[in-house]
């Protein structure tokens with residue numbers, strides 16, 4: 001299944017028993033990819049940011065299935081001041097910060113390797129040579145199998161990949177950004193700290209770089225496609241949204257699927273890995289239902305052309 005499970009609420013608002021049940025069901029349905037970070041959910045008062053990784057680590061230990069799971073975790077955005085709920089004291093991406101972050105994640109996850117290790121945010125105070133050198137060292141030590149960049153400008157991603165290529169280091173082969181079917185207004189600001197939206201330039205770059213895979217987050221806009229109490233965010237407030245929502249509902253009806261499932265299928269049809277955050281079994285089942293949903297060329301063209 002080409003869907004990654006988001007894990008922000010695991011170990012906090014979703015307790016251990018429900019976390020285990022959700023992870024069990026996801027895995028039974030063929031899901032392998034789990035997305036976490038070394039700081040989820042530090043922005044919630046009273047949380048350290050250890051919780052999500054610890055919850056996954058506990059499940060992996062209880063099930064003894066580490067080798068069946070693809071773990072994605074991230075470094076760079078963990079506060080260094082305990083209790084800081086902003087990114088002001090973020091650890092950043094210096095070589096010592098990356099090495100320390102990796103040790104912490106490996107310990108909490110109870111594993112000796114990470115399948116894809118991400119730079120969670122940009123740290124422009126550190127040269128790429130230093131960050132990528134640190135990632136490469138982790139790879140040489142067998143602690144990291146592949147690397148990615150999240151919330152990065154496309155020109156910086158291209159530059160980073162060049163640095164790695166020139167030095168023969170492990171390159172970024174994953175990029176993780178906020179992305180969904182609705183298109184944001186250009187230059188619109190997001191309220192969430194550190195989040196960056198996919199741009200047309202990034203999609204163009206991805207089309208030319210077959211070794212690079214996009215993982216998209218906030219694909220379901222916190223449930224706003226289907227939940228009237230969750231309004232669609234302002235960044236999508238323009239006439240194209242009305243047209244996209246109309247096509248989305250039409251296609252969902254024709255396929256006997258839900259709008260959420262069509263959004264996920266639309267992303268997957270382009271080779272994108274959608275990350276889906278769930279807090280209930282019903283939400284998980286809906287996402288799993290998208291894995292088998294195929295959009296033919298005509299439907300995709302209709303969805304793409306609504307703007």
Ligand SMILES: NC(=O)c1ccc[n+]([C@@H]2O[C@H](COP(=O)([O-])OP(=O)(O)OC[C@H]3O[C@@H](n4cnc5c(N)ncnc54)[C@H](OP(=O)(O)O)[C@@H]3O)[C@@H](O)[C@H]2O)c1
Pocket residue numbers: 005006007008009035036120150151176177194195216217218219220221222223224226227260275276277278279280282283284286287
């Ligand atoms: N790289 C980054 O900077 C970054 C940033 C953000 C997120 N992420 C990753 O992406 C994952 C998901 O992100 P996200 O939580 O921002 O976005 P999301 O997946 O769009 O939203 C998840 C929330 O949407 C609601 N939801 C999910 N499925 C639903 C359904 N079928 N029907 C109705 N509501 C549904 C649930 O809200 P309730 O729980 O309130 O019911 C759920 O917690 C995270 O867990 C994380 O792994 C990465």
